[in-house]
Amino acid sequence: MNQPLQRHRDELMSEASQVPVFLELEPQADPGPVAAELARQGVWFSSVGAAGRRGFQLQPHSVKCDLGALEAIEGVAAVYSRSSGRPLLDAQAGQPVLVAGRPLGGGAAPVLAAGPCAVESRAQIEEAAAEVAAAGGALLRGGAFKPRTSPWSFAGVGRRALGWLRDAADRHGLAVVTEVMSEGEVEAVAEVADLLQVGSRNMQNFALLGALGAAGLPVLLKRGMAATVEEWLLAGEHALRGGARGVVFCERGIRGFDPSTRNLLDLGAVALLRHVERQPVLADPSHGAGRRDLIPALSRASLAAGADGLLLEMHPDPARARSDASQALLPAELRALTQDLLPAEVTT
Numbered sequence: 246m247n248q249p250l251q252r253h254r255d256e257l258m259s260e261a262s263q264v265p266v267f268l269e270l271e272p273q274a275d276p277g278p279v280a281a282e283l284a285r286q287g288v289w290f291s292s293v294g295a296a297g298r299r300g301f302q303l304q305p306h307s308v309k310c311d312l313g314a315l316e317a318i319e320g321v322a323a324v325y326s327r328s329s330g331r332p333l334l335d336a337q338a339g340q341p342v343l344v345a346g347r348p349l350g351g352g353a354a355p356v357l358a359a360g361p362c363a364v365e366s367r368a369q370i371e372e373a374a375a376e377v378a379a380a381g382g383a384l385l386r387g388g389a390f391k392p393r394t395s396p397w398s399f400a401g402v403g404r405r406a407l408g409w410l411r412d413a414a415d416r417h418g419l420a421v422v423t424e425v426m427s428e429g430e431v432e433a434v435a436e437v438a439d440l441l442q443v444g445s446r447n448m449q450n451f452a453l454l455g456a457l458g459a460a461g462l463p464v465l466l467k468r469g470m471a472a473t474v475e476e477w478l479l480a481g482e483h484a485l486r487g488g489a490r491g492v493v494f495c496e497r498g499i500r501g502f503d504p505s506t507r508n509l510l511d512l513g514a515v516a517l518l519r520h521v522e523r524q525p526v527l528a529d530p531s532h533g534a535g536r537r538d539l540i541p542a543l544s545r546a547s548l549a550a551g552a553d554g555l556l557l558e559m560h561p562d563p564a565r566a567r568s569d570a571s572q573a574l575l576p577a578e579l580r581a582l583t584q585d586l587l588p589a590e591v592t593t
Contacts, residue, residue: 265302265303265304265305265326265327266302266303266310266312266315266324266325266326267293267300267301267302267303267324267325267326268283268290268300268301268302268303268315268318268321268323268324269299269300269321269322269323269324269325270299270300270301270320270321270322271320271321271322272322274299274319274320274321274322275320276292276299276301276320278319278320279301279318279319279320279321280292280301282318283301283318286308286310287307287308288303288307288308288310289303289304289306289307289308290302290303290304290307291304305475308521309521312324312326330479330482331478331479331481331482332482333482333485333486334478334481334482334485334492334522334524337485337491337492337524338522338523338524339351339523341353341525342463342490342491342492342493342525343463343490343491344383344384344420344422344439344440344463344493345420345439345440347383347420349463349493349525349527349553349554350493350524350525350526350553351525353553354587355548355552355553355554355555355586355587356383356384356527356553356554356555357377357380357381357382357383357384357554357555357557357583357587358382358383358384358385358386358422358527358554358555358556358557359377359380359382359384359385359386359555359556359557359558359559359574359579360373360374360377360385360386360387360558360559361373361386361387361558361559361560361561361566361573362387362388362391362558362560362566362568362569362573363387363388363389363391363402363406363566363567363568363569364387364388364389364402364406364409364410364423365402365566365567366402366409367409367412367413369560369561370385370387370406370409370410370413371409371412371413371416372561373385373387373413373559373560373561374413374414374416374417374419375417376559376561376576376579376580377417377419377559377579378417378418378419379576379580380559380576380579380580380582380583380584381583381584381587382419382583383419383420383554384419384420384421384422384439384440385410385413385414385417385419385420385421385422386422386423386442386556386558387406387410387423388406388423388424389402389403389404389405389406389407389410389423389424389434390403390424390425390426390430391424391568392424392426392444392446392447404430404433407423407433407434407436407437407438408437410423410437411437411438420439420440421437421438421439421440422438422439422440422441422442422465422556423437423438423441423442424442424443424444425441425442425443425453425457426444426447427453428452428453428456431453431456431457431459431460432460435460435462438462439462439463440462440463440464440465440493441457441460441462441463441464441465442464442465442467442495443457443464443465443466443467443480443484444467445467445468445469445470445497445532446469446470448466448467448468448469448472448476448477448480449469449472449476449480451480451483454480454483454484454487455483455484455486455487456487457484457487457489458483458484458485458486458487458488458489459487459488460488460489461488461489461490462489462490463489463490463491463492463493464481464484464489464491464492464493465493465495465527465556466480466481466484466492466493466494466495467495467497467529468494468495468496468497468499468511468514469499470498470499470500470508471499471500472499474514474517474518477494477514478494478518478522478524481494481524491525492524492525493525493526493527493553494518494524494525494526494527495526495527495528495529495556496510496511496512496514496515496518496526496527496528496529496533496547496552497510497529497532497533497556498510498511498529498532498533498534499511506533506534506535506536506539507532507533507534507535507536507572508532508533508534508535509533510528510530510533510534510543510547512528512546512547512550513550515528515547515550515551515552516550516551519550519551519552519553520551525553526551526552526553527552527553527554527555527556528543528544528547528548528550528552528554528555528556529555529556529557530543530544530547530555530557531556531557531558531569531572531573531574532558532572534572535569535571535572536571536572537563537571537572537573537574537578540557540572540574540578540582541578541582541585544557544582544586545586548586555586557574557579557582558572558573558574559573559574559575559576559578559579560573560574560575561576563575
């Protein structure tokens with residue numbers, strides 16, 4: 246390959262956050278039939294060329310293709326691809342993440358994680374844990390620490406709530422998932438939690454991801470509200486590099502332009518992570534819609550798209566909830582939803 250084309254190909258592959266593929270055409274090849282075959286395979290591509298040489302660049306959002314099959318296309322001289330920027334996630338692909346001994350992803354039955362947005366009192370989280378267990382849940386969710394857009398909003402009880410959360414979960418046979426907001430809280434939360442949650446606002450807090458990884462527990466990584474899927478995956482790579490015992494992704498909705506729902510629940514991303522990247526992924530329709538009435542429909546859609554489970558907000562008395570009351574299911578609504586959606590062995 247001559248130097249101008251080599252430089253051009255290197256420029257095309259310079260972004261570490263993407264894994265592009267470049268097809269170099271033979272000097273006399275007709276690009277038309279090659280383009281037609283790529284289109285037949287459902288590939289998104291663009292034509293590129295330098296110094297009289299021609300080729301096709303596969304777009305980052307294209308389907309994954311077998312490189313050998315691409316090279317076998319008549320008229321293709323060579324296929325070039327950079328190595329993955331996510332080797333640890335590549336190793337996790339298709340494998341379940343164990344949370345308190347229970348497999349999540351990797352073909353295991355869907356799981357339910359549910360509970361209030363925030364842990365408000367010992368009595369409240371005890372009642373919530375009983376309802377989650379009755380609905381067939383595997384994990385009790387609840388925030389001891391809550392990131393709030395307004396500094397005047399309720400931000401959680403703090404460390405006292407961690408003990409309440411653990412005690413309630415243990416009494417009802419549940420694992421615990423709760424959010425860690427800062428490096429200084431990692432040790433305290435890791436003492437009680439089975440799955441360490443990273444909130445949307447902290448998805449690219451790389452120092453926090455490294456500290457969470459060092460705790461040696463699995464991490465639940467919520468998608469940033471304006472993050473691309475690749476940025477989300479690379480954040481997971483940060484946690485694994487830090488030592489996390491697995492990463493579970495959670496789609497909680499991205500920022501859209503339509504105020505009819507709180508966020509835009511991206512089920513395309515759920516399908517992509519589950520079926521293409523083969524990573525464990527939960528869906529959080531509570532935050533995705535911000536509306537209690539839409540949660541059942543979005544839960545069904547999430548599981549149909551391939552989600553390995555649901556992360557749902559449920560409050561024993563939403564009218565008295567100190568945060569996110571409008572998106573919290575009533576206990577009876579949670580039971581009705583799980584009986585309809587989850588496998589019988591989970592809910593009985």
